[in-house]
Amino acid sequence: MKVSLFVPCIMNHLMPESAYSILNIFKKCNIDFSIEKDQLCCGQPGYNMGYCEHSIPFARKFIDLYSKNECDYIVVPSGSCAAMIKHNYPKLFPGENLEWLTAKVVEFNSFMHDNKFYLKLDMKYKGAIFYHKSCHLLNEMNIDREPKEMLGSIKGLRLIEALTHQNTCCGFGGAFSASFGELSTEVGIAKLEFIMENKLKDIVAGDSGCIMHLKSVAMARGYKLNFYYIADFLDLCSN
Amino acid sequence: MEINKGEKLKNGSEKLFDKFRERLALNGATALICANRSDIAAHIADIAAREKKDGGRPVFHLSAHLASSSASSIETAIGSIEGAYITKSILDDNGIYIVPASALLIEDGALAVDSALCAHEETLFGDICVLIADGAEIYNNIIDFFAAISAGKSSIKAHNITIIAGPSKTADIEKQIVTGMHGPKKLYCMVINY
Amino acid sequence: MALFLKDKNIININKNAKKALADKTLQANLKKATAEAVFKRNQAAAVSETFESSRDIAIAAREASISMLRKLSDEFVENCVKNNIKCFVFDDYESANAKITDLIKERGADFIVKSKSMLTEEIELNRHLKLNGIEAIETDLGEFIVSLAGEKPSHLTAPALHKSRREVARLFSEKLDMPYSEDPAQLSYFARRYLRDKFMSARVGLTGANFAVSDSGLIAVIENEANARLAINLPQTHIAVFGVEKIIRNLNDLPHFLNLLSKSATGQLLNAYTSIIGPPAEGKERFFIIVTKRRFEIAADPVFKEALRCIRCGACQNICPVFQRLSGHGYEFCYGGPIGTVLAPFFIGYQKCAELIDASTLCGFCKSICPMKINLPALILQHRFHYGADKKIKKPLFKHLKKLFSYLHSLIMSNNVLSRVIQPFARLYFKITAAVFGRNYIPRWSVFSKRDFIGMAPKTFMESYFTKNKKKSREKEGDKNGN
Numbered sequence: 033m034k035v036s037l038f039v040p041c042i043m044n045h046l047m048p049e050s051a052y053s054i055l056n057i058f059k060k061c062n063i064d065f066s067i068e069k070d071q072l073c074c075g076q077p078g079y080n081m082g083y084c085e086h087s088i089p090f091a092r093k094f095i096d097l098y099s100k101n102e103c104d105y106i107v108v109p110s111g112s113c114a115a116m117i118k119h120n121y122p123k124l125f126p127g128e129n130l131e132w133l134t135a136k137v138v139e140f141n142s143f144m145h146d147n148k149f150y151l152k153l154d155m156k157y158k159g160a161i162f163y164h165k166s167c168h169l170l171n172e173m174n175i176d177r178e179p180k181e182m183l184g185s186i187k188g189l190r191l192i193e194a195l196t197h198q199n200t201c202c203g204f205g206g207a208f209s210a211s212f213g214e215l216s217t218e219v220g221i222a223k224l225e226f227i228m229e230n231k232l233k234d235i236v237a238g239d240s241g242c243i244m245h246l247k248s249v250a251m252a253r254g255y256k257l258n259f260y261y262i263a264d265f266l267d268l269c270s271n
Numbered sequence: 272m273e274i275n276k277g278e279k280l281k282n283g284s285e286k287l288f289d290k291f292r293e294r295l296a297l298n299g300a301t302a303l304i305c306a307n308r309s310d311i312a313a314h315i316a317d318i319a320a321r322e323k324k325d326g327g328r329p330v331f332h333l334s335a336h337l338a339s340s341s342a343s344s345i346e347t348a349i350g351s352i353e354g355a356y357i358t359k360s361i362l363d364d365n366g367i368y369i370v371p372a373s374a375l376l377i378e379d380g381a382l383a384v385d386s387a388l389c390a391h392e393e394t395l396f397g398d399i400c401v402l403i404a405d406g407a408e409i410y411n412n413i414i415d416f417f418a419a420i421s422a423g424k425s426s427i428k429a430h431n432i433t434i435i436a437g438p439s440k441t442a443d444i445e446k447q448i449v450t451g452m453h454g455p456k457k458l459y460c461m462v463i464n465y
Numbered sequence: 466m467a468l469f470l471k472d473k474n475i476i477n478i479n480k481n482a483k484k485a486l487a488d489k490t491l492q493a494n495l496k497k498a499t500a501e502a503v504f505k506r507n508q509a510a511a512v513s514e515t516f517e518s519s520r521d522i523a524i525a526a527r528e529a530s531i532s533m534l535r536k537l538s539d540e541f542v543e544n545c546v547k548n549n550i551k552c553f554v555f556d557d558y559e560s561a562n563a564k565i566t567d568l569i570k571e572r573g574a575d576f577i578v579k580s581k582s583m584l585t586e587e588i589e590l591n592r593h594l595k596l597n598g599i600e601a602i603e604t605d606l607g608e609f610i611v612s613l614a615g616e617k618p619s620h621l622t623a624p625a626l627h628k629s630r631r632e633v634a635r636l637f638s639e640k641l642d643m644p645y646s647e648d649p650a651q652l653s654y655f656a657r658r659y660l661r662d663k664f665m666s667a668r669v670g671l672t673g674a675n676f677a678v679s680d681s682g683l684i685a686v687i688e689n690e691a692n693a694r695l696a697i698n699l700p701q702t703h704i705a706v707f708g709v710e711k712i713i714r715n716l717n718d719l720p721h722f723l724n725l726l727s728k729s730a731t732g733q734l735l736n737a738y739t740s741i742i743g744p745p746a747e748g749k750e751r752f753f754i755i756v757t758k759r760r761f762e763i764a765a766d767p768v769f770k771e772a773l774r775c776i777r778c779g780a781c782q783n784i785c786p787v788f789q790r791l792s793g794h795g796y797e798f799c800y801g802g803p804i805g806t807v808l809a810p811f812f813i814g815y816q817k818c819a820e821l822i823d824a825s826t827l828c829g830f831c832k833s834i835c836p837m838k839i840n841l842p843a844l845i846l847q848h849r850f851h852y853g854a855d856k857k858i859k860k861p862l863f864k865h866l867k868k869l870f871s872y873l874h875s876l877i878m879s880n881n882v883l884s885r886v887i888q889p890f891a892r893l894y895f896k897i898t899a900a901v902f903g904r905n906y907i908p909r910w911s912v913f914s915k916r917d918f919i920g921m922a923p924k925t926f927m928e929s930y931f932t933k934n935k936k937k938s939r940e941k942e943g944d945k946n947g948n
């Protein structure tokens with residue numbers, strides 16, 4: 033099985049260590065991986081702002097780049113980027129058959145879970161963590177069971193999640209976070225307050241965007257919390 | 272879909288009744304089973320005792336279309352309650368209204384009332400509404416009920432349907448449930464099963 | 466400047482948000498009420514044997530009725546006439562309001578008892594009646610509170626969601642001379658007494674309709690308080706006002722909608738009262754006023770017709786992180802929350818909605834909870850596309866800047882050379898802000914002390930990975946990538 037890792041912008045620019053965690057995991061699982069040197073953003077920002085014409089150059093490049101790559105999977109470690117590619121690229125090029133691409137693109141959580149790679153990691157941890165269900169992972173990709181089962185398999189770990197009525201978005205929402213700064217921040221604060229109220233310290237999230245936002249809010253509020261992208265945490269537990 | 276018009280909730284139907292009771296309770300109402308005449312008397316007396324405030328006399332209103340057998344049992348039961356009396360007025364915003372229910376909807380914990388058999392006022396006024404299910408049609412749920420209505424298999428005409436699931440209530444102030452908003456405070460359903 | 470629309474013509478979400486967020490009581494009420502509503506909805510859905518199957522059936526039924534809305538509407542009117550119900554169909558609000566006013570005046574009434582109806586909010590019936598000397602008495606407790614306060618409902622099914630018991634207590638004691646009490650039971654009881662007299666003397670009762678059944682000329686009205694039943698059955702004349710999209714095909718479809726609405730709106734297995742309303746009783750009369758405004762147009766739109774599936778349960782509002790803070794009033798449109806954002810451009814125009822359509826994180830929880838599985842985030846996004854592409858829409862400056870940002874992002878980041886060249890400049894920028902402000906600063910993002918920015922990594926992953934593995938990567942991936 034040949035795998036090509038796509039590194040989302042936020043991970044690439046702001047938290048490269050998470051991409052290295054993924055590589056560590058791939059190595060531990062003996063996954064034959066490669067990384068396309070010329071990869072770019074998936075084009076989501078323009079798309080979600082309502083300018084799909086601005087996301088076309090990104091999509092075009094992505095398609096061209098991977099049309100020459102003979103990997104079995106393109107692993108995308110982000111619910112929103114994966115949803116962008118899988119659900120929205122075909123809408124951008126209605127005349128084109130992109131099934132070869134959308135079939136190859138898999139979100140990191142489903143990739144690790146569905147192929148049972150996580151079982152090879154032999155993970156241990158002591159204590160409780162809060163799992164933040166990243167919105168696009170949950171609502172656009174329908175990925176909920178996968179990360180929870182992976183985290184649930186970690187020996188000694190107590191997994192805590194918010195029930196639906198307590199659960200919210202982290203407040204990021206791309207351009208939303210800048211256009212509606214106060215609203216966005218308040219949503220983030222509420223999320224963190226829920227975590228603080230429940231006396232939790234460690235937060236695992238399925239998307240680096242959420243981590244970036246929650247961390248930014250926590251920094252300003254002086255909350256001492258540890259944030260992990262899910263791969264960071266899996267990697268940590270498998271040492 | 273099962274339609275058991277006139278059939279009693281008997282053969283192996285205890286489970287069905289249990290579910291109905293549980294669901295009705297979720298809707299904030301109480302289901303009582305009456306296996307014989309003395310059960311009717313006991314339940315009526317019980318309801319009257321709860322209703323009697325500050326030594327006042329319990330007032331009953333009996334719908335004209337109650338099944339005759341249960342009506343006579345209920346009248347006798349009321350007769351033996353001290354101070355209780357029956358009024359003919361239907362605009363009395365007080366007392367216990369006893370009216371016939373025409374269908375039970377088990378999973379929904381609800382009852383259908385036929386306005387051909389019972390004036391709207393009778394389920395709107397009063398503190399307590401007691402629905403008597405005597406020979407009522409029994410349905411799994413509202414879906415089966417409407418299927419029977421539109422297939423003409425029910426005795427109730429569509430435009431006469433009022434489905435009642437619980438007492439009148441509101442949660443408009445801080446989501447706190449308050450019953451008796453514009454209609455009855457309490458809802459009982461007596462299933463006559465003998 | 467002709468090119469730019471003045472910002473004051475636009476619903477100012479940021480300003481409304483500021484106001485709402487500053488109101489701590491409002492925030493506390495909203496938080497409690499919305500969380501509880503979602504919790505109850507989930508409980509009811511979990512108990513039910515039929516909730517999930519009803520979802521699919523109701524969606525198919527609604528799709529069918531939307532696709533033949535004009536035909537169904539004609540058929541419905543025909544069947545109502547057979548039922549001795551007088552129907553009037555209007556496309557504009559003015560005519561609908563005028564007809565209702567006439568009907569009330571003809572009956573010599575100077576007030577009506579009214580149950581909850583969002584359509585009357587949409588057409589602003591109460592204001593119109595008032596201008597004509599008719600008082601519309603709201604009898605739903607929530608609506609009663611809101612109208613007493615001179616406000617508008619802030620939620621589809623819980624109009625006074627934003628009010629605390631203290632506020633209601635103050636309102637009742639000031640406006641109705643009620644002895645001050647903060648007990649919801651006392652307050653409700655007082656409203657009951659006050660309104661009962663109105664019911665008994667009213668000549669005209671006005672309600673909405675939750676569903677209208679085409680093949681039998683009936684409507685279904687659901688409620689918990691019994692005020693709609695009183696308004697329908699006590700007065701001589703009953704008028705029901707509703708939008709044409711409420712029409713469904715037949716009685717077999719109906720229970721699925723009832724099943725979904727009660728559970729999604731209030732978390733009840735069924736609402737306390739479901740009334741099926743048909744021919745008027747002896748000596749009474751009934752009128753249906755049907756409003757078609759914009760509905761046929763939406764029904765004909767291949768994308769937005771999905772919005773007409775809505776059964777106005779308010780679940781999408783309860784779960785929306787923006788609604789939970791902004792409150793219904795912040796939307797400045799009768800329908801708030803995700804469904805409001807989807808409908809608003811059709812009813813008040815795109816220009817006004819410039820900010821509104823952007824005010825969503827597209828988190829998608831609304832889509833998951835919507836009983837009719839309306840893809841609300843996709844429809845909101847569709848509005849953004851339309852807004853961006855339609856040259857006829859006059860746009861404010863901030864929208865032009867947003868587009869410029871999006872364009873520059875695309876121009877630079879989709880270019881392998883430019884996207885690399887810009888890196889050191891971005892890092893330099895953050896170095897400068899750190900020196901000046903003592904922290905990473907991004908305009909519009911970190912304007913207040915509640916949120917910092919984590920900052921950029923000293924090297925991007927791609928930079929570090931491909932320098933580290935320069936040799937290796939040449940050997941390993943060189944032939945694959947062709948470089």
Ligand code: SF4
Pocket residue numbers: 621729774775776777778779780781782804834835836837838839
């Ligand atoms: S859009 Fe869906 S969730 Fe929102 S009110 Fe309508 S039916 Fe309910």
